[in-house]
Amino acid sequence: xxxxxDPEEFRRAGHAVVDWIADYWATLGQRPVTSQDPPxxxxxxxxxxxxxxxxxxxxxxxxxxxxxxxxxxxxxxxxFFGYFxxxxxxxxxxxxxxxxxLGVQGMLWASAPACTELETVMLDWLAGLLGLPERFRSTGxxxxxxxxxxxxxxxxxxxxxxxxxxxxxWRQVGVDRRYRAYTSTEGHSSIEKAARxxxxxxxxxxxxxxDPQTLxxxxxxxxAAIRADVAAxxxxxxxxxxxxxxxxxxxxxxxxxxxxxxxxxxxxxxDAAYAGAAAVCPELRWSHAGLxxxxxxxxxxxxxxxxxxxxxxxxxxxxxxxxxxxxxxPEFLRNAASDSGAVVDYRDWQVPLGRRFRALKLWxxxxxxxxxxxxxxxxxxxxxxxxxxxxxxxxxxxxxAAPHPFSLVCFRLAAGDDxxxxxxxxxxxxxxxxxxxxxxxxxxxxxxxxxxxxxxxQAHVDDAxxxxxxxxx
Amino acid sequence: xxxxxDPEEFRRAGHAVVDWIADYWATLGQRPVTSQDPPxxxxxxxxxxxxxxxxxxxxxxxxxxxxxxxxxxxxxxxxFFGYFxxxxxxxxxxxxxxxxxLGVQGMLWASAPACTELETVMLDWLAGLLGLPERFRSTGxxxxxxxxxxxxxxxxxxxxxxxxxxxxxWRQVGVDRRYRAYTSTEGHSSIEKAARxxxxxxxxxxxxxxDPQTLxxxxxxxxAAIRADVAAxxxxxxxxxxxxxxxxxxxxxxxxxxxxxxxxxxxxxxDAAYAGAAAVCPELRWSHAGLxxxxxxxxxxxxxxxxxxxxxxxxxxxxxxxxxxxxxxPEFLRNAASDSGAVVDYRDWQVPLGRRFRALKLWxxxxxxxxxxxxxxxxxxxxxxxxxxxxxxxxxxxxxAAPHPFSLVCFRLAAGDDxxxxxxxxxxxxxxxxxxxxxxxxxxxxxxxxxxxxxxxQAHVDDAxxxxxxxxx
Numbered sequence: 031x032x033x034x035x036d037p038e039e040f041r042r043a044g045h046a047v048v049d050w051i052a053d054y055w056a057t058l059g060q061r062p063v064t065s066q067d068p069p070x071x072x073x074x075x076x077x078x079x080x081x082x083x084x085x086x087x088x089x090x091x092x093x094x095x096x097x098x099x100x101x102x103x104x105x106x107x108x109x110f111f112g113y114f115x116x117x118x119x120x121x122x123x124x125x126x127x128x129x130x131x132l133g134v135q136g137m138l139w140a141s142a143p144a145c146t147e148l149e150t151v152m153l154d155w156l157a158g159l160l161g162l163p164e165r166f167r168s169t170g171x172x173x174x175x176x177x178x179x180x181x182x183x184x185x186x187x188x189x190x191x192x193x194x195x196x197x198x199x200w201r202q203v204g205v206d207r208r209y210r211a212y213t214s215t216e217g218h219s220s221i222e223k224a225a226r227x228x229x230x231x232x233x234x235x236x237x238x239x240x241d242p243q244t245l246x247x248x249x250x251x252x253x254a255a256i257r258a259d260v261a262a263x264x265x266x267x268x269x270x271x272x273x274x275x276x277x278x279x280x281x282x283x284x285x286x287x288x289x290x291x292x293x294x295x296x297x298x299x300x301d302a303a304y305a306g307a308a309a310v311c312p313e314l315r316w317s318h319a320g321l322x323x324x325x326x327x328x329x330x331x332x333x334x335x336x337x338x339x340x341x342x343x344x345x346x347x348x349x350x351x352x353x354x355x356x357x358x359x360p361e362f363l364r365n366a367a368s369d370s371g372a373v374v375d376y377r378d379w380q381v382p383l384g385r386r387f388r389a390l391k392l393w394x395x396x397x398x399x400x401x402x403x404x405x406x407x408x409x410x411x412x413x414x415x416x417x418x419x420x421x422x423x424x425x426x427x428x429x430x431a432a433p434h435p436f437s438l439v440c441f442r443l444a445a446g447d448d449x450x451x452x453x454x455x456x457x458x459x460x461x462x463x464x465x466x467x468x469x470x471x472x473x474x475x476x477x478x479x480x481x482x483x484x485x486x487x488q489a490h491v492d493d494a495x496x497x498x499x500x501x502x503x
Numbered sequence: 504x505x506x507x508x509d510p511e512e513f514r515r516a517g518h519a520v521v522d523w524i525a526d527y528w529a530t531l532g533q534r535p536v537t538s539q540d541p542p543x544x545x546x547x548x549x550x551x552x553x554x555x556x557x558x559x560x561x562x563x564x565x566x567x568x569x570x571x572x573x574x575x576x577x578x579x580x581x582x583f584f585g586y587f588x589x590x591x592x593x594x595x596x597x598x599x600x601x602x603x604x605l606g607v608q609g610m611l612w613a614s615a616p617a618c619t620e621l622e623t624v625m626l627d628w629l630a631g632l633l634g635l636p637e638r639f640r641s642t643g644x645x646x647x648x649x650x651x652x653x654x655x656x657x658x659x660x661x662x663x664x665x666x667x668x669x670x671x672x673w674r675q676v677g678v679d680r681r682y683r684a685y686t687s688t689e690g691h692s693s694i695e696k697a698a699r700x701x702x703x704x705x706x707x708x709x710x711x712x713x714d715p716q717t718l719x720x721x722x723x724x725x726x727a728a729i730r731a732d733v734a735a736x737x738x739x740x741x742x743x744x745x746x747x748x749x750x751x752x753x754x755x756x757x758x759x760x761x762x763x764x765x766x767x768x769x770x771x772x773x774d775a776a777y778a779g780a781a782a783v784c785p786e787l788r789w790s791h792a793g794l795x796x797x798x799x800x801x802x803x804x805x806x807x808x809x810x811x812x813x814x815x816x817x818x819x820x821x822x823x824x825x826x827x828x829x830x831x832x833p834e835f836l837r838n839a840a841s842d843s844g845a846v847v848d849y850r851d852w853q854v855p856l857g858r859r860f861r862a863l864k865l866w867x868x869x870x871x872x873x874x875x876x877x878x879x880x881x882x883x884x885x886x887x888x889x890x891x892x893x894x895x896x897x898x899x900x901x902x903x904a905a906p907h908p909f910s911l912v913c914f915r916l917a918a919g920d921d922x923x924x925x926x927x928x929x930x931x932x933x934x935x936x937x938x939x940x941x942x943x944x945x946x947x948x949x950x951x952x953x954x955x956x957x958x959x960x961q962a963h964v965d966d967a968x969x970x971x972x973x974x975x976x
Contacts, residue, residue, distance in 0.1 A: 229702020
């Protein structure tokens with residue numbers, strides 16, 4: 031028999047690990063946001079393999095402090111303003127801890143009934159919280175599922191769209207026509223990646239122009255692209271519209287795009303990976319207009335809704351289409367519940383077979399915060415972004431590079447070339463007190479300040495502004 | 504400002520959740536392995552949405568006890584013998600807890616250097632533990648990465664194989680030729696699913712005959728299939744060989760298959776999802792013969808190596824091919840470290856963009872158990888399977904349906920039809936003391952007893968045998 035960690039040893043060690051995390055959070059604001067070590071520093075500090083006879087948890091915690099934590103970019107740091115946030119929260123960590131402890135695998139309803147049912151209910155709760163169209167609720171032909179990320183959501187939407195566009199032939203014959211996917215110049219790189227994975231290639235992606243001011247997809251350009259493809263004998267399969275683009279949080283005109291998709295019978299997937307969380311606030315639901323046209327929609331609770339990575343919430347209006355596209359049923363997975371047709375088997379809604387019990391962290395977050403707690407969280411970040419943007423607007427040395435409807439502010443130096451703005455970013459990040467990233471807007475190097483950490487307060491945003499303003503010289 | 508859970512509240516609630524898990528583990532053996540409730544029981548017990556103002560963690564733990572735990576199939580239960588195991592352990596749960604608490608996102612080296620470097624080193628450690636060929640170590644052109652599952656590993660292997668088979672055209676033009684993937688009749692359903700996702704369709708999968716006795720792929724049949732396809736103008740892209748098939752843990756003859764792949768220039772992916780863990784024991788490494796031919800290989804530490812789902816370890820012999828196949832680089836991800844070429848960005852090794860810090864749970868498991876602890880774990884399960892198989896063999900009412908080189912035993916009633924064996928399985932599972940699943944071997948309904956839980960002892964296996972023997976009447 032191997033020696034395993036018994037429940038009492040787990041209890042003691044578990045308390046120590048919880049304490050380690052509590053201490054990490056309590057001291058996070060005093061650490062540099064990013065590591066200053068060169069590549070390879072951690073790898074070089076680790077031995078060539080594990081010991082023969084094992085080590086205690088205390089040794090691991092010591093090495094976490096000495097070796098790992100100093101070589102991290104701290105995403106939960108109050109001065110982390112990079113990319114989009116991947117925020118988490120105490121309730122999420124605890125819900126995920128329960129998931130780890132239960133160690134169930136929810137590929138089938140039968141393999142973990144509560145894992146499946148809690149997920150269905152949590153996705154209905156989220157649909158209600160965001161005010162999503164009825165068609166996405168599990169009470170009708172639609173329903174929701176947790177994917178690891180919006181990238182995977184885009185991929186499975188693309189696959190279901192190919193199934194539909196082929197009249198069901200695709201499952202058997204594969205990609206035997208020139209199927210096309212559409213997004214704007216501002217669409218996420220995962221759309222091209224999904225098309226590549228699905229066998230459409232770069233040639234299969236039509237990049238539609240965006241409005242130069244709003245950076246939202248131009249619906250006339252979309253219509254023209256679809257028309258031209260149809261005339262050429264290509265097969266429009268899917269349009270991916272974005273609510274809150276990665277570069278600047280632009281909002282595509284989904285009502286117009288949806289009408290075009292309906293006219294041409296093209297699958298509409300709406301990617302609101304970051305900005306979907308905004309819809310918990312009624313005053314921000316304007317951003318979700320037109321969603322009744324969507325065949326599928328996703329957003330990431332793991333970005334801005336306090337739920338740890340990975341947790342993308344993905345809905346379809348007709349789950350039967352998705353399941354038809356993805357199902358393969360080997361004998362060893364057959365069971366009476368599945369055969370009865372009375373249950374959902376989420377393995378058929380995703381790429382992998384296995385599934386972790388991710389609904390638990392959502393359940394913990396939604397119940398611990400409550401509706402008003404989640405709204406207060408989003409509102410506070412939007413207000414902080416407004417505050418930062420007002421400082422930028424009031425300083426002649428800077429310009430705002432795009433509208434800022436949510437909690438991302440894009441800005442650059444008013445004078446000087448791209449190198450000047452890039453140098454500014456480098457100086458600001460070199461302080462170790464904040465971390466911002468960049469994009470390009472209309473070709474110009476642009477700084478992005480994305481507010482997302484629950485630890486970020488007005489003082490941290492004001493501090494970020496002071497650092498930016500003083501680094502601008 | 505929203506009210507968040509502060510570090511001290513997290514500390515208190517975290518201790519309570521750890522205690523909940525310790526108590527769950529301590530009482531697991533006394534619970535029924537599976538839920539006896541009909542579909543919808545949990546969903547019906549939940550409210551229509553979260554409350555307005557939030558609830559304490561204690562309310563969540565109470566509902567876990569009252570509503571969730573009774574509706575689970577308990578994968579960590581000592582009487583769980585279904586599917587393949589998805590075992591976890593105290594160290595894994597703790598490592599994953601640290602990952603949740605840090606909340607970093609490792610899509611790029613720059614976005615979390617330690618997340619990337621620890622993963623590279625852990626995959627090198629695992630390669631050493633399993634005695635994998637040098638070509639998979641990160642010291643050369645090869646290297647390893649964590650995927651969520653073997654399904655995803657098969658998918659990315661298929662994509663890299665298409666990139667190679669197309670001479671690099673596939674990225675641009677997609678699937679414009681009849682690419683073919685090969686596996687045996689015993690290959691996992693994820694191989695067909697990967698081919699479908701990649702746009703090859705069901706027609707793109709060649710199902711090669713297996714030896715009727717060993718259920719291992721027939722290399723002559725593989726050669727014949729490749730030859731016929733080449734003659735027909737089809738393009739052989741990938742062969743997926745299996746070490747430890749899902750149905751019976753058959754081991755494909757990788758040395759012969761590898762030689763054929765080398766001859767025809769076809770990508771060889773070896774799927775050892777379950778049985779890879781066996782290679783930590785030198786006496787079981789015969790199962791991995793021929794691996795030096797493989798372009799890619801994977802196994803699941805989350806199946807039989809005490810690491811919680813999700814954790815598939817995937818290696819390639821040439822990581823540049825994989826990265827070329829999958830990379831898309833938008834401006835917002837550009838950074839100095841990536842531009843320098845000195846770092847690994849694991850986003851280019853997988854389907855999603857985002858990544859959780861999954862190497863931590865591996866690090867905790869490998870260090871806490873040590874090499875000998877892991878070997879003892881595998882050996883104890885192999886010995887228990889031998890013991891159970893000996894009972895089956897000694898009882899005239901039963902026959903073993905296949906060899907049992909690892910910890911899975913396949914058996915059925917010697918007399919009677921499929922309904923008799925299916926009825927036996929139903930009666931055994933109805934006791935609630937054990938959970939077995941089934942497969943078909945040569946068309947016959949066959950019971951599968953897979954040993955995998957760290958809690959399973961000789962007494963539990965003997966109990967399982969008593970239940971089976973008495974239910975056979």
